[in-house]
Amino acid sequence: MNEKFSPALSSYSTTPSPSDYDDNDISIGCQLFVDINLEKSCERGYRKAEVLNLRKVKKESGEDEKKFDNEETEIVELQYYVHFVEFNKRLDEWVSIDRLDFSRPIEPPRASLTPINGTTPPNLSIMSPNVGSPLYFDSPALSPSPSPVSHYSITKEQELEKLRHGGGMSGTQSHLYRVRNIEKIQIGRHTVSPWYFSPYPQEFCELPMIFICEFCLSYFGNVNHLKRHLEKCKLMHPPGNEIYHADNPKISFFEIDGHQQKTYCRNLCLLSKLFLDHKTLYYDVDPFLFYVMCIRDSKGCHLIGHFSKEKDSQEGHNLACILTLPQYQRQGYGRLLISFSYELSKVEGKIGTPEKPLSDLGLLSYRAYWSETIFDFLLDKHEHNEEISIQEIAEDTKIATPDILQTLQSLGMLRTYRGQQVILLSDSVLAAHKKAKKKNQFKIDTELLQWSPPRFTATQLRYAY
Secondary structure (H helix, E strand, C coil): CCCCCCCHHHHCCCCCCCCCCCCHHHHCCCCEEEEEECCCCCCCCEEEEEEEEHHHHHHHCCCCCCCCCCCCHHHHHHEEEEEEECCCHHHCCEEHHHHHCCCCCEEECCCCCCCCCCCCCCCCCCCCCCHHHHCCCCCCCCCCCCCCCCCCCCCCHHHHHHHHHCCCCCCCCCCHHCCCCCCCCEEEEEEEEECCCCCCCCHHCCCCCCECCCCCCCCCCCCCHHHHHHHHHHHHHHCCEEEEEEECCEEEEEEECCCCCCHHHHHHHHHCCCCCCCCCCCCCCCEEEEEEEEECCEEEEEEEEEEEECCCCCCCCCCCEEEEEEHHCCCCCHHHHHHHHHHHHHHHHCCEEEEECCCHHHHHHHHHHHHHHHHHHHHHHHHCCCCCHHHHHHHHCEEEHHHHHHHHHCCCCCCECCCCCECCHHHHHHHHHHHHHHHHHCCCCCHHCCCCCCCCCCCCCCCCC
């Protein structure tokens, strides 16, 4: 059988041979080669990975395993939570020792894990297979701060509480969020594997799956609890004003005030954090408006995605956070969300830009939207032989000038001619634009948008109303 390997991985693909290294050389923060999971990545072979955490789990007994005389004897397996270097964090996972390569040197952590002030790390605890709390949540080896601070003096519960009630998540200095803590979620008829950490209550982090009501976004640890909730939950759509209602496809947008609907918005942020790494918020939802996109059927309005927006952005942001749920990705809904945010900016008469940094998927979606929108404007002006400026593009599309320049530069369309900057529309660029236009299935019909910009007084913006 002929197998093809990636050239970048050809040197990693051999079976490891015995060496002087063993599991005693592994500590949090060290780097070694690990067999990458083929189900999650198109790559294969051994790649360098950083160990972020350790745990002990009960190992399920198989028929071919040795039977112990004492039936109460537990088979315990040590697992390692690893991040593959230069790979997206979505591929981070718990691995067993048989996937580690001890034939190559193990790079030690950047700093020692020796406890400070005589304190000792917590002991390993035994958990059920595939679930369980990580062993270490803080370590000098992974802390971004170089100052020698005692990390073991802060308990896991205190750190979780700090994250849950600390407002924005993007500025947290702890690496606690680096370890994914939820195994699976079920929302509606979809079962989804989360990508990142989200500060759900600790008791839910030790369950194999959590169940989420797709209408009010309440979460439960047992399917029977969810069924009892559904008998009482009368909500069939997000608790806000429907500001857009289309029939083909059956898409609706709802505007929700974070101050008026705290519980729903916090649950929405918890759900979003499972699939967003760079930024999100959980507790402090008052300064934000949430625009939720749903698809309608006879049972109600089912959540597709959403974006949040500051009520009063001093930086000119027209979007703070955006997410399309994984089960609806690669279907054009992400671009629809972006387009809707700019339609709101046009109604407001303001040039807007998304809050940075963008996730990798978010950046791809935005670049696709910016490219297509700018091309449409340029082609329209080209047909009328009109001269244009970058400021004119910004005023018409409401795309910020830096975003326009970045898009044109990334496509190689900005050139210098006789001492002036000109925009070059090459045949290859036009062909790529026509191809992208064919893929774009959905568009916002501005005639269906029933919305006027909300106004808030200075007192209301202090979030005490």
